[in-house]
Amino acid sequence: xxxxxxxxxxxxxxxxxxxxxxxxxxxxxxxxxxxxxxxxxxxxxxxxxxxxxxxxxxxxxxxxxxxxxxxxxxxxxxxxxxxxxxxxxxxxxxxxxxxxxxxxxxxxxxxx
Amino acid sequence: xxxxxxxxxxxxxxxxxxxxxxxxxxxxxxxxxxxxxxxxxxxxxxxxxxxxxxxxxxxxxxxxxxxxxxxxxxxxxxxxxxxxxxxxxxxxxxxxxxxxxxxxxxxxxxxxxx
Numbered sequence: 001x002x003x004x005x006x007x008x009x010x011x012x013x014x015x016x017x018x019x020x021x022x023x024x025x026x027x028x029x030x031x032x033x034x035x036x037x038x039x040x041x042x043x044x045x046x047x048x049x050x051x052x053x054x055x056x057x058x059x060x061x062x063x064x065x066x067x068x069x070x071x072x073x074x075x076x077x078x079x080x081x082x083x084x085x086x087x088x089x090x091x092x093x094x095x096x097x098x099x100x101x102x103x104x105x106x107x108x109x110x111x112x
Numbered sequence: 113x114x115x116x117x118x119x120x121x122x123x124x125x126x127x128x129x130x131x132x133x134x135x136x137x138x139x140x141x142x143x144x145x146x147x148x149x150x151x152x153x154x155x156x157x158x159x160x161x162x163x164x165x166x167x168x169x170x171x172x173x174x175x176x177x178x179x180x181x182x183x184x185x186x187x188x189x190x191x192x193x194x195x196x197x198x199x200x201x202x203x204x205x206x207x208x209x210x211x212x213x214x215x216x217x218x219x220x221x222x223x224x225x226x
Contacts, residue, residue, distance in 0.1 A: 006154075034214060043203060043217035044155070088154065090215075098143060099168050100205075100215060104154035 003027060004091050006103035014111050019076040021106050023089030026070070033065055034090040035074045038105065044088055048074060079110045114138075116218035118204050124224045125194055133189040133221045137206030144187050145205040145215060146179060155203065161187060194225045 005024050013019045021035075032051050036044035050056045050063040050072070062075040072091075076083055089103040117136040125131050137144050146158040157171040161181045172178070176195075181187040191198055201222050205215035 036215075043219055044215075045217070046214040049214060098162060099157070099160060100145065101157055102147070102155040 002103075003093070003101045004089055004103035006087075006089050006106050008104055008106060010107040010109055012109045012111060013079050015079060015081060017079050017110075019079045019083065019108055019110070021074040021076075021087050021089075021108070023072045023074075023091075023103055024070055025072070025089075025091045027091065027093040028067075028070065030091045030093045032092040033063070033072045034092075034100075035061075035063060035072075036088040036090060036102075038086045038088055040085075044102075076108075079108075081110045081112045084108055084110050116204055116206050116216055118202075118218035118221050120221060121219060122222045122224075124226065126226055127196060128193055130190065130192045131194055131223065133191075133202050133204075133223070135187045135189070135204030135206075135218060137185065137187070137204070138216055141206035141208055141216070142184055143207045143213070144181060145207075146187070146189050147203045147205065148173075148200045149203060149220075150200045158189070158202075191223075194223075196225050199223055199225045 003026050035048040037047050038044040048063040050065045056063045060077045064073045086105040086107050088105045090100050092100050119134045145160040147155040149155050159169050159179050163184045164181050176192045179189045201220040203220045204218045207213040207215050
């Protein structure tokens with residue numbers, strides 16, 4: 001079992017729709033969870049972080065965490081073509097919680 | 113510096129040669145990470161440093177790979193006797209040495225082994 005699993009996609013949604021991205025992780029001791037966005041040919045950049053169960057909203061983005069189910073998700077409301085990218089789920093684990101492990105990423109296409 | 117700096121940005125080498133990749137983290141960041149990303153794939157964890165120490169080297173693919181960090185700043189990733197399967201983008205990231213800190217990535221080194 002991979003440490004962090006994501007559906008590779010691609011996920012295609014029309015402009016203005018809600019995009020839903022999902023991630024599961026194996027280390028029950030993980031404490032911090034991140035979503036990074038990576039445009040083609042570019043480096044990843046952080047868009048959301050979440051540390052406690054529930055929802056966290058930031059503009060059009062909402063991260064959801066359920067530690068009991070070892071599940072993290074990212075919702076993108078009012079999706080725009082500029083949101084088309086690969087979304088990487090990342091989880092901190094290991095001694096001290098400094099080891100950041102990434103999922104393989106989900107490719108999102110937003111159709112105009 | 114203003115951001116994480118990696119050099120070279122591109123490296124083409126012949127199979128069997130050794131290569132050194134360099135990472136200069138953001139000033140004040142004491143945690144430093146190396147990842148490898150093959151075309152169309154996710155980020156493969158290689159190693160991370162807290163200061164000059166590497167608590168977890170489990171991601172290094174083989175004993176041909178090594179990394180060091182000196183002075184709590186610049187890090188070098190060395191690949192000996194390169195193979196074609198080593199071709200990938202090597203990404204470096206840094207963060208403050210605290211839990212729950214986000215990573216800041218460099219632009220990567222595109223390594224091509226012919």
